[in-house]
Amino acid sequence: EAQVTQNPRYLITVTGKKLTVTCSQNMNHEYMSWYRQDPGLGLRQIYYSMNVEVTDKGDVPEGYKVSRKEKRNFPLILESPSPNQTSLYFCASSYRRDYGAAEAFFGQGTRLTVV
Amino acid sequence: EDQVTQSPEALRLQEGESSSLNCSYTVSGLRGLFWYRQDPGKGPEFLFTLYSAGEEKEKERLKATLTKKESFLHITAPKPEDSATYLCAVQAYSGGYQKVTFGTGTKLQVIP
Numbered sequence: 001e002a003q004v005t006q007n008p009r010y011l012i013t014v015t016g017k018k019l020t021v022t023c024s025q026n027m028n029h030e031y032m033s034w035y036r037q038d039p040g041l042g043l044r045q046i047y048y049s050m051n052v053e054v055t056d057k058g059d060v061p062e063g064y065k066v067s068r069k070e071k072r073n074f075p076l077i078l079e080s081p082s083p084n085q086t087s088l089y090f091c092a093s094s095y096r097r098d099y100g101a102a103e104a105f106f107g108q109g110t111r112l113t114v115v
Numbered sequence: 116e117d118q119v120t121q122s123p124e125a126l127r128l129q130e131g132e133s134s135s136l137n138c139s140y141t142v143s144g145l146r147g148l149f150w151y152r153q154d155p156g157k158g159p160e161f162l163f164t165l166y167s168a169g170e171e172k173e174k175e176r177l178k179a180t181l182t183k184k185e186s187f188l189h190i191t192a193p194k195p196e197d198s199a200t201y202l203c204a205v206q207a208y209s210g211g212y213q214k215v216t217f218g219t220g221t222k223l224q225v226i227p
Contacts, residue, residue: 004158033215042219043159043202056212090158101149101206101215106158 002027006091006107013081013114021076021110023091031094032074033058033104034066036087043090049074081114088112117142121203121218128225131192136221138203139185146213148186150179151202153220159202162188193225 004025013019025032033048035058045058049068063085065077074093078085088111094104118141128134140148147166151159163172165181172179176197178189188201200220207214 035217040219043204043217045215045217048213048215050213058214059216092158101204102147102164103161104149104159106160109156109158 002105004091004093004105004107006089006110008110009108010111011113013112015082015114016080019078019081019112021078021089021091021112023074023076023107024072025074025091025093025105026072027093027095027105028071029093029095029105030071031096031104032068033092033094033101034064034074034076035090035092036060036085037090037109038087046076046089081112083114086112086114117205117207117209117214117216119203119205119216119218121201121221123221124219125222126224128190128193128223130194130225130227133189133191133193135190136188136201136223137185138188138218140203140205141184142205142207142216144208146206146208148181149204149206150177150186150188151204153200153202162201190223193223195225195227198223198225 007022034046035043037043044060047066049055091107092104096102122137150162153159163179168183200222202220204217
């Protein structure tokens with residue numbers, strides 16, 4: 001079954017404690033992206049990757065890091081989380097390298113709370 | 116700055132009552148406009164991609180259209196299972212970046 005898998009689904013952490021949210025896709029997609037979704041603000045792109053070892057900033061990259069060492073995985077790293085990073089996070093992938101939002105598959109989401 | 120505005124924020128329809136959702140955008144270097152459906156507690160589900168003004172796409176009771184400044188999602192004779200939040204997104208190429216900008220969505224409720 002084609003899917004994008006995020007882990008964990010729910011996470012409560014404390015300010016400053018480094019964390020990683022994993023994302024894996026089984027469709028051999030080239031394009032992967034991370035979004036955060038907040039009430040009233042909609043989905044906002046954090047980072048995207050058009051290929052292995054190629055990553056670029058989206059609209060809200062501050063406080064986040066990503067890496068793309070393998071095609072299937074695109075982890076999101078928060079080196080020093082703060083309460084304003086409390087949000088619902090989605091990972092997405094698409095076979096369209098140049099149109100990454102076209103026919104994108106989204107993961108189930110990770111609800112992160114930073115206290 | 117790229118902007119995507121969806122209206123209305125919420126829409127309540129009787130089953131069978133057709134209507135349209137609007138997505139207006141301000142973006143330079145538009146590569147494509149996309150519609151997604153999001154059910155509570157789930158990730159968005161892809162519906163349509165539109166690349167150029169005048170283009171139309173259809174799927175069951177849904178039809179998406181695109182002009183140079185806005186897109187419409189027409190819902191014909193909706194059913195309760197069409198209840199969801201509908202999201203519009205644009206992808207633009209600017210300054211070497213390919214960014215995706217989403218609107219805040221229209222929450223649709225279809226009453227039996």
